Every structure is written in C-alpha cells, then in structure tokens.
Amino acid sequence: xxxxxxxxxxxxxxxxxxxxxxxxxxxxxxxxxxxxxxxxxxxxxxxxxxxxxxxxxxxxxxxxxxxxxxxxxxxxxxxxxxxxxxxxxxxxxxxxxxxxxxxxxxxxxxxxxxxxxxxxxxxxxxxxxxxxxxxxxxxxxxxxxxxxxxxxxxxxxxxxxxxxxxxxxxxxxxxxxxxxxxxxxxxxxxxxxxxxxxxxxxxxxxxxxxxxxxxxxxxxxxxxxxxxxxxxxxxxxxxxxxxxxxxxxxxxxxxxxxxxxxxxxxxxxxxxxxxxxxxxxxxxxxxxxxxxxxxxxxxxxxxxxxxxxxxxxxxxxxxxxxxxxxxxxxxxxxxxxxxxxxxxxxxxxxxxxxxxxxxxxxxxxxxxxxxxxxxxxxxxxxxxxxxxxxxxxxxxxxxxxxxxxxxxxxxxxxxxxxxxxxxxxxxxxxxxxxxxxxxxxxxxxxxxxxxxxxxxxxxxxxxxxxxxxxxxxxxxxxxxxxxxxxxxx
Amino acid sequence: xxxxxxxxxxxxxxxxxxxxxxxxxxxxxxxxxxxxxxxxxxxxxxxxxxxxxxxxxxxxxxxxxxxxxxxxxxxxxxxxxxxxxxxxxxxxxxxxxxxxxxxxxxxxxxxxxxxxxxxxxxxxxxxxxxxxxxxxxxxxxxxxxxxxxxxxxxxxxxxxxxxxxxxxxxxxxxxxxxxxxxxxxxxxxxxxxxxxxxxxxxxxxxxxxxxxxxxxxxxxxxxxxxxxxxxxxxxxxxxxxxxxxxxxxxxxxxxxxxxxxxxxxxxxxxxxxxxxxxxxxxxxxxxxxxxxxxxxxxxxxxxxxxxxxxxxxxxxxxxxxxxxxxxxxxxxxxxxxxxxxxxxxxxxxxxxxxxxxxxxxxxxxxxxxxxxxxxxxxxxxxxxxxxxxxxxxxxxxxxxxxxxxxxxxxxxxxxxxxxxxxxxxxxxxxxxxxxxxxxxxxxxxxxxxxxxxxxxxxxxxxxxxxxxxxxxxxxxxxxxxxxxxxxxx
Numbered sequence: 001x002x003x004x005x006x007x008x009x010x011x012x013x014x015x016x017x018x019x020x021x022x023x024x025x026x027x028x029x030x031x032x033x034x035x036x037x038x039x040x041x042x043x044x045x046x047x048x049x050x051x052x053x054x055x056x057x058x059x060x061x062x063x064x065x066x067x068x069x070x071x072x073x074x075x076x077x078x079x080x081x082x083x084x085x086x087x088x089x090x091x092x093x094x095x096x097x098x099x100x101x102x103x104x105x106x107x108x109x110x111x112x113x114x115x116x117x118x119x120x121x122x123x124x125x126x127x128x129x130x131x132x133x134x135x136x137x138x139x140x141x142x143x144x145x146x147x148x149x150x151x152x153x154x155x156x157x158x159x160x161x162x163x164x165x166x167x168x169x170x171x172x173x174x175x176x177x178x179x180x181x182x183x184x185x186x187x188x189x190x191x192x193x194x195x196x197x198x199x200x201x202x203x204x205x206x207x208x209x210x211x212x213x214x215x216x217x218x219x220x221x222x223x224x225x226x227x228x229x230x231x232x233x234x235x236x237x238x239x240x241x242x243x244x245x246x247x248x249x250x251x252x253x254x255x256x257x258x259x260x261x262x263x264x265x266x267x268x269x270x271x272x273x274x275x276x277x278x279x280x281x282x283x284x285x286x287x288x289x290x291x292x293x294x295x296x297x298x299x300x301x302x303x304x305x306x307x308x309x310x311x312x313x314x315x316x317x318x319x320x321x322x323x324x325x326x327x328x329x330x331x332x333x334x335x336x337x338x339x340x341x342x343x344x345x346x347x348x349x350x351x352x353x354x355x356x357x358x359x360x361x362x363x364x365x366x367x368x369x370x371x372x373x374x375x376x377x378x379x380x381x382x383x384x385x386x387x388x389x390x391x392x393x394x395x396x397x398x399x400x401x402x403x404x405x406x407x408x409x410x411x412x413x414x415x416x417x418x419x420x421x422x423x424x425x426x427x428x429x430x431x432x433x434x435x436x437x438x439x440x441x442x443x444x445x446x447x448x449x450x451x452x453x454x455x456x457x458x459x460x461x462x463x464x465x466x467x468x469x470x471x472x473x474x475x476x477x478x479x480x481x482x483x484x485x486x487x488x489x
Numbered sequence: 490x491x492x493x494x495x496x497x498x499x500x501x502x503x504x505x506x507x508x509x510x511x512x513x514x515x516x517x518x519x520x521x522x523x524x525x526x527x528x529x530x531x532x533x534x535x536x537x538x539x540x541x542x543x544x545x546x547x548x549x550x551x552x553x554x555x556x557x558x559x560x561x562x563x564x565x566x567x568x569x570x571x572x573x574x575x576x577x578x579x580x581x582x583x584x585x586x587x588x589x590x591x592x593x594x595x596x597x598x599x600x601x602x603x604x605x606x607x608x609x610x611x612x613x614x615x616x617x618x619x620x621x622x623x624x625x626x627x628x629x630x631x632x633x634x635x636x637x638x639x640x641x642x643x644x645x646x647x648x649x650x651x652x653x654x655x656x657x658x659x660x661x662x663x664x665x666x667x668x669x670x671x672x673x674x675x676x677x678x679x680x681x682x683x684x685x686x687x688x689x690x691x692x693x694x695x696x697x698x699x700x701x702x703x704x705x706x707x708x709x710x711x712x713x714x715x716x717x718x719x720x721x722x723x724x725x726x727x728x729x730x731x732x733x734x735x736x737x738x739x740x741x742x743x744x745x746x747x748x749x750x751x752x753x754x755x756x757x758x759x760x761x762x763x764x765x766x767x768x769x770x771x772x773x774x775x776x777x778x779x780x781x782x783x784x785x786x787x788x789x790x791x792x793x794x795x796x797x798x799x800x801x802x803x804x805x806x807x808x809x810x811x812x813x814x815x816x817x818x819x820x821x822x823x824x825x826x827x828x829x830x831x832x833x834x835x836x837x838x839x840x841x842x843x844x845x846x847x848x849x850x851x852x853x854x855x856x857x858x859x860x861x862x863x864x865x866x867x868x869x870x871x872x873x874x875x876x877x878x879x880x881x882x883x884x885x886x887x888x889x890x891x892x893x894x895x896x897x898x899x900x901x902x903x904x905x906x907x908x909x910x911x912x913x914x915x916x917x918x919x920x921x922x923x924x925x926x927x928x929x930x931x932x933x934x935x936x937x938x939x940x941x942x943x944x945x946x947x948x949x950x951x952x953x954x955x956x957x958x959x960x961x962x963x964x965x966x967x968x969x970x971x972x973x974x975x976x977x978x
Contacts, residue, residue, distance in 0.1 A: 026671070033674055033805060074674060074801040075770030090774035090806055137647040146642035149854075153635035158626040161822040162958075182515070185522055185563060197686065197848035204847060208723070227846070234697070234846050236725070281564030285579035309555075312563040316522055317579055333650040335853035357716070357723050358693060358847065359686035363855065364824035365638075469651075 127440030128478035132418040132466030152368035166356035168195025185312025187319035207235035223449035248276035267302035273412015301416030396472035404483035417468030429461035616929030617967035621907040621955030641857035655845035657684025674801025676808035696724035712938035737765035756791035762901015790905030885961035893972035906957030918950035
C-alpha cells in the first residue's frame with residue numbers, strides 16, 4: 001500500500017509505502033530531502049502543517065513532527081517561532097551541476113603502462129594482454145593469505161586496533177629487515193624500515209622527505225615510468241631524464257645534471273629490462289657520496305632472476321645514501337598494497353612523519369598477515385614456485401619469438417617478467433600496436449615510456465612485452481599474431 | 490662446526506658454519522658483505538684467491554668463485570682482467586652514519602590528540618586513558634571481519650588482484666553510496682565516491698584537489714585538530730583559524746576571512762563536541778554558494794547520536810559544494826584504514842587522480858570485506874550494538890561527574906564518545922593533566938587543540954574526555970581521581 005501527498009501541485013509526490021521494509025519515518029524523510037534537492041519543493045515554499053500531512057498520508061502526527069524536526073536540524077527546513085515550516089533557502093538544488101564524468105572502463109592505468117591516447121579500444125574482451133608489470137594473478141596464494149588473515153584477526157591484541165605506529169608494526173619491520181638482509185643483501189635495520197602502501201606511496205614519502213631537505217630536482221631513467229613526472233610534481237619536485245643504455249642508467253650524464261637525487265630500477269630496469277652493470281653501481285655510489293646525493297632504489301622485479309642468484313640491492317653498498325623501495329605487488333599481488341622503505345637513517349623520522357600525514361600508517365591486519373607469511377617460510381616457498389612458473393613463461397616467449405619472428409631481437413630477459421622486443425628497422429610501432437589491438441592482442445610500445453621528446457621521435461620501434469600474467473599458450477598465440485602483423489598480415 | 494678465515498689480520502673473521510640451516514654460499518656472501526660494510530675489509534684491499542680461501546674454509550673452489558662473482562655483480566668487489574679480486578672503492582662504510590633515532594615509545598600520536606611536550610610519562614603502564622577519538626577497540630567484530638575477509642579471498646576474481654580502479658571497487662562504492670543516502674541523508678552517487686585509507690588520506694586528497702583549483706588557504710575550526718596545519722602544508726596550503734562557539738563554527742568570522750575552503754566537523758565538533766546549529770548550516774551553504782567555496786565535511790562521530798536520530802550530513806544540502814569524508818575508524822577500528830570521500834562532481838576525477846598518485850588505490854580484499862559487511866546488514870547491527878554500549882559509557886561519565894565533581898560543567902555529550910569538562914575557575918589545566926599522569930590517568934587538556942595563540946592564553950581550563958575505549962568502571966575511577974586532584978588531593 002502506497003500513499004501519496006501531492007501538496008500544492010501534482011509535481012510533489014511524497015510517497016510512503018507500508019509494504020517497504022524501511023520505517024515510514026525514514027521513507028518520509030528521504031522523500032522530503034529528495035524533493036527539496038531536486039527543486040520540486042522550492043526554497044521558501046511552505047509545507048503543510050504536520051496535522052494535515054499526517055492525515056493525508058495516514059500516519060501519526062508525531063511521525064510528521066519528528067520528520068520536520070530532523071530536517072530542520074539538518075538544514076533543509078526552517079521553522080521560526082510559531083509560523084509554518086518552510087523549505088530553507090540554503091537547500092536549493094545545484095545550479096550548474098555538471099554531469100558525472102564517465103568512469104574509467106576496465107582496469108585503471110598501471111604504474112608501468114601508460115595509456116597511449118588514441119588507441120582503438122580492444123576488440124571485445126581483451127584476448128591476450130602483454131601489459132608489463134602485472135604478475136600471475138591466478139597464482140595469488142588465496143588460501144595461505146586467507147589463513148594468515150584469519151590468524152591476524154584472532155591474535156591481534158585489541159590495543160593494536162587503534163591508530164598504529166606510522167613506521168609500521170614492529171614485528172613486521174623486524175621480519176622484513178631480516179628477510180631483506182638475507183635475500184636482498186640489504187643493510188636493513190628495523191629502526192629505519194617504514195611499512196607503506198606499495199611502491200607508489202613509498203616513492204611519494206621519500207620524495208617529500210627529500211624535498212624537505214632542499215632537493216628540487218630528481219633524475220629519472222629514460223625510458224622510464226611516465227608517472228614519475230606527476231609523482232614528483234605532487235612532492236613539489238621537477239624531474240630530469242637521464243638516458244639508459246645497455247649497462248643501465250648513464251652515470252656520466254647523471255653527474256652532469258647536477259641533480260642531488262636519482263630514482264632507479266637497478267635489478268631489472270623498467271621498461272628496458274637492463275640490469276645495472278657493476279661498474280655503474282660503483283660510479284653511482286661514488287657520485288652519491290661525492291655530491292651528498294640520494295639514490296631511490298626501486299627494487300623492481302628483484303625476486304625473479306633466471307641466469308644467476310638475484311643481485312643484492314644497491315642499498316647494501318651505501319645504506320646512508322640509498323632509500324630502498326620494495327613491495328609485495330610482484331611477489332603476491334598488487335591488490336594488497338603493501339610495501340616497505342629502507343630509509344637512510346637521516347631521513348627515517350621524516351619519512352615516518354610523512355607516512356603519518358599521508359594515512360596514519362598501513363592497515364594492521366595485513367601487516368600481521370605478511371609477517372606471518374614471511375616468518376613461516378611460505379613467502380619464500382611461494383617465490384620459488386613462482387620463479388619456476390615465470391621461467392616457463394619466459395621460455396615460451398623466447399621459443400615463440402624464435403619460431404615465429406626470428407628477425408625480432410629480444411632484450412631484458414635476465415630477470416623479471418617483461419622483456420623488450422626490437423622490431424625490424426622501418427616498422428611503425430604505433431601501427432603495430434593499433435593493428436594488434438584490433439585482433440584483441442594488447443601491446444605496449446616503448447614510445448609511451450620515453451620522457452625526452454626528441455628521443456621519442458628517433459627511437460626505433462620496440463615493444464615492452466609483459467609475460468607474467470599470460471599462460472605459455474597465450475604467449476605463443478600472441479607472438480604468432482605479432483609476427484603475422486610484422487609480415488603485413 | 491665453524492670455520493674461520495682470518496685473512497691478513499685477526500680482525501677479519503669470515504665464518505661459515507655447517508650446522509646452520511643457511512647454505513654455505515649464502516653464509517659466505519653475507520659475511521663478506523658485512524665485513525666490507527663494517528670497514529673490516531677496506532676499499533682496495535685484496536682478497537685471497539678463490540683457491541686459497543676455499544682451502545682455508547674447507548669449501549669448494551666453485552662456491553668461492555660464485556660468491557666473488559655475485560658480490561662483484563652487486564658492486565662490493567672488483568676484478569679487472571686476470572688480476573686479483575679487491576674490495577670496490579664504492580663499498581665503503583658510511584662516514585658519518587648518525588645513530589638510529591629512538592623509536593616512538595608506545596602508540597603513535599593520534600589524529601585528535603596532540604602530544605603535549607614536557608608531560609611526564611605515565612607512571613608504569615597506562616591505567617586509565619581518556620584519549621579522545623579512540624573507539625572501543627575490544628568490540629571490534631573480529632569474527633565477522635575475519636569471515637568477510639575469508640569470503641573476499643575466496644570470491645575475488647583474479648583479474649581484480651592487479652592494480653585496481655583508483656576510485657575504489659565499484660561494488661563497494663555502490664554499497665557505500667546507498668548506505669550514506671540511507672543513514673547519513675547524503676546525496677551520494679557511486680560515480681563520485683572515492684574509497685580511501687581513512688580520514689587522514691581523504692583530507693590529503695581533497696586538499697590537493699582544491700590546491701589544484703587555485704585554493705591557497707583553508708579555514709579550520711579553533712579549537713581543532715592540531716595536525717591540520719601540517720596536513721594543509723603537505724598539500725601546499727595555509728590554514729586560518731575560525732573560532733567555534735556553542736553553535737559550532739562562527740560563520741561570520743569565516744566569511745570575513747576570505748577563505749574559499751573550510752574544514753568542519755559538523756556532526757560532533759572535534760574537540761568541543763558541539764553540534765552545528767541549523768542556522769549555521771544554512772549560513773555555511775549560502776556562504777559556499779556565494780563565494781564559490783568548498784566545505785570539507787569530516788563526518789566525525791556522526792554514527793553515534795544519543796538524544797535523537799543522527800543529523801544528516803551537510804553534504805546532502807549542497808552536494809556540489811561539499812566533500813564528505815567518512816571512515817570505519819570509529820565504527821569498526823582505526824587499524825583497518827578504510828574510508829570514503831563523496832566528492833563534489835567537479836573534483837572527483839582530480840581526487841581519483843591524486844589517489845592514484847598517492848597509492849594506486851586502496852587494498853581490494855578489505856574493500857570486498859567492507860562491502861560484504863554493509864550489504865549483509867552486520868555493519869548496521871554492529872553500530873546499533875555500539876550505540877548502546879557507548880550510551881552506557883556516556884551515562885557512567887555523567888554519573889561519575891555528578892557524584893564526584895558536581896562543580897565541573899560538561900558539554901558535548903549529544904553525540905560521539907568524547908565530551909569537554911570545564912574545570913572550576915582558576916584551575917591550572919596543565920597542572921591537573923600532569924598530576925593525573927603521575928597517578929596513571931591520562932588526560933588531554935583543551936590547550937593542545939587551540940590554534941590561535943592568544944586564545945590559548947585566555948581560555949579557561951578544560952579537559953577533552955574520550956570515553957569510547959574505557960569501561961564504565963574505569964570511567965568512574967578516572968573521574969574520581971580527577972575530582973580528588975581538583976580538591977587538591
């Protein structure tokens with residue numbers, strides 16, 4: 001049963017319905033708010049007395065009085081002295097309400113994968129997506145993580161459910177420091193470890209702490225993450241691009257820039273896949289010491305090395321000059337948003353202060369769960385398992401390129417789960433990417449990673465091929481499609 | 490069994506131990522790294538040949554060769570041509586390594602509770618802590634939350650385990666928008682809802698978006714959160730303090746400041762506990778419309794109202810002029826770090842962009858769990874349960890004050906779980922706080938919340954009494970102690 005009051009005109013239906021689960025009072029309040037917001041009840045308009053409205057709707061007068069009082073307290077209605085209840089002047093509908101912007105369709109832009117404007121949408125659903133930086137999402141250890149969370153919910157002391165230590169949970173920091181000493185050769189100290197929400201946040205916190213020290217410009221690798229410019233700008237910094245060659249970032253060019261901070265991916269450069277050479281490592285440390293400069297080391301893809309043991313972090317060489325950023329985004333899943341910073345001791349208090357301002361500290365239960373996973377050895381076992389899995393995918397990529405496109409040169413395969421394929425001279429990178437999308441294969445050209453515009457024009461056509469989240473069969477099919485396109489198919 | 494190589498002098502013990510679980514190679518690598526970092530092996534120093542070291546340690550020569558190669562790749566050692574392996578120049582110990590700063594003892598500073606410098610430490614463990622802004626941590630629904638997380642781990646589609654939508658999970662945004670329409674009278678639209686890591690992050694994102702619109706100054710309530718100045722500074726903004734009286738923020742003073750943004754806690758002012766009066770609500774909206782200004786509404790304590798239904802959010806009156814910030818910190822637990830922003834439509838894309846730069850989006854499993862909890866009705870039931878619980882604690886506070894300290898006037902009890910007690914004229918607020926700490930009762934004076942220095946000097950002594958995380962018995966005991974101190978005990 002639904003009852004309406006149409007008031008002074010037919011355009012004001014105040015409806016209550018006894019068959020709906022919400023209490024009548026709530027229904028009437030909502031209906032009044034909506035009518036006022038939509039302008040159906042205009043500012044200054046007089047409402048019927050509570051007696052009349054109650055009678056018309058078949059509800060108690062007390063209910064209407066309460067509704068009026070509630071909406072008066074909220075600022076929708078005004079009642080002065082004994083006079084009638086009216087719609088408040090403040091409660092007018094927005095005059096120029098813009099229409100909602102369309103939401104981003106599908107997954108958002110990824111850190112390492114710029115959206116290239118003007119690309120055609122993928123035909124139908126994404127068939128085979130070579131998006132770099134995405135690990136094998138189907139291998140996320142759901143059951144293990146769920147169990148670790150269950151234990152965290154059960155065991156966390158109540159007093160840790162408040163606002164936590166902005167540095168992060170002390171137990172997790174101990175566990176992470178021990179892990180990073182053991183696995184990454186880092187000079188890790190729990191007192192200078194800050195837990196954060198993944199790499200993106202870690203970068204923000206470090207850049208802000210550097211800005212607080214007077215740093216104004218941060219050098220970045222070119223090609224590199226196109227988000228770096230916006231990330232630096234948010235911290236009040238400019239970036240300067242330094243070219244990457246086959247040994248990693250060009251330390252000579254870096255020294256000539258005069259920058260006092262540099263952001264690097266030494267373990268597996270993003271996107272070229274180059275591993276920073278030993279001589280460059282030493283040159284970097286010498287530069288940092290001589291210039292009183294700071295190296296921000298993105299320990300990108302470090303866990304996955306195929307030809308040898310993972311190379312230890314640069315941070316171990318000079319813990320007072322390097323901030324090491326790591327996360328579980330590649331080892332477990334990006335969706336967890338958990339990472340860490342090994343801070344140069346002089347910066348750790350400021351980085352923790354920035355973390356506190358940013359979000360008061362990372363979620364406590366997730367921190368408990370990660371500590372549990374690492375301490376129990378499941379994290380190591382999962383990484384070993386994944387290394388085998390990625391090695392098989394890497395082999396499938398090498399195999400498919402050899403079989404279908406032997407003319408394509410591939411680089412950056414020593415570590416991680418992306419590589420760079422250099423297309424034959426004269427190939428139009430953008431045309432290949434567009435043609436592939438029409439065949440439901442998502443490719444990512446190097447041009448989206450080039451920061452220096454002249455370089456963007458002269459660079460030869462290259463594809464950044466992420467293979468972490470593709471099965472060997474999909475990799476093979478995708479490369480067959482690329483080869484077909486290169487032959488003009 | 491442990492074997493040492495003491496090299497050229499007794500200060501270089503390179504030790505491997507077959508009884509330890511780590512592989513010998515890992516042990517030797519770690520020992521070399523540590524010796525270099527600690528300066529026990531100096532830059533340029535020549536290492537023994539792999540043959541000699543292998544013999545001395547009783548390990549295979551291949552193992553030593555691999556270790557040397559690994560540390561060369563990492564930059565600790567150099568080998569040029571056929572010459573000896575030496576310690577790299579880069580790998581020197583830090584010259585001026587500052588000693589680690591002492592870590593914050595105990596819980597970090599809370600958003601609403603400034604640490605007042607110079608206060609004596611609590612005698613022994615905290616007996617009774619009247620810290621405002623902390624909900625009843627022992628009531629966190631561990632079992633329900635754990636179950637919701639378990640379902641999230643089981644049900645989340647793999648493709649949502651990557652980098653997510655920076656706006657937040659679409660399902661949670663729908664659920665939150667419906668909840669906020671129903672419970673907070675908000676004009677909520679999932680398209681303009683951004684999920685964030687609690688209030689602190691929400692505030693940062695909104696302030697940055699406002700800074701991007703050219704806002705330079707944000708008005709804040711005085712007394713108010715002393716963190717607001719630092720939070721605004723991080724976004725590149727200044728603050729201007731506007732006094733709060735018994736009707737809430739003084740809208741006349743606000744209008745005179747010329748500010749184009751204001752940050753408010755209308756539902757239960759932090760810290761005075763005042764509820765914004767209906768006339769002030771209308772004046773605020775009129776001001777925002779006339780000045781093209783933005784109101785940032787911290788929906789603080791809104792869920793807990795004792796004398797009436799919760800007053801609907803200001804945002805419902807003018808969704809294009811108000812950004813509403815809410816979180817589960819009071820309703821579930823601060824440790825979850827989950828919140829939301831209802832954005833003015835013109836700002837939502839920029840706020841989501843800032844969220845993406847800040848941390849790429851909130852953790853997905855937590856978002857699934859919260860959507861589950863709200864949709865299933867457990868969230869509402871938990872809030873109803875907590876309202877009863879807090880009402881009993883509030884009653885215990887009123888009762889204890891009436892019994893032990895009838896001369897103390899208490900305000901701000903209409904909502905939430907803190908109130909303000911005005912101490913008798915002539916009382917020295919700081920002296921009372923210090924004396925109470927010596928008796929293991931933590932009190933928080935209003936002076937820590939006063940932004941305007943002259944006000945700080947003339948204001949009468951007041952205590953901000955948080956009672957959310959104290960049992961009725963503790964509240965009663967704590968107030969008895971305060972009363973005793975006021976009588977000079």
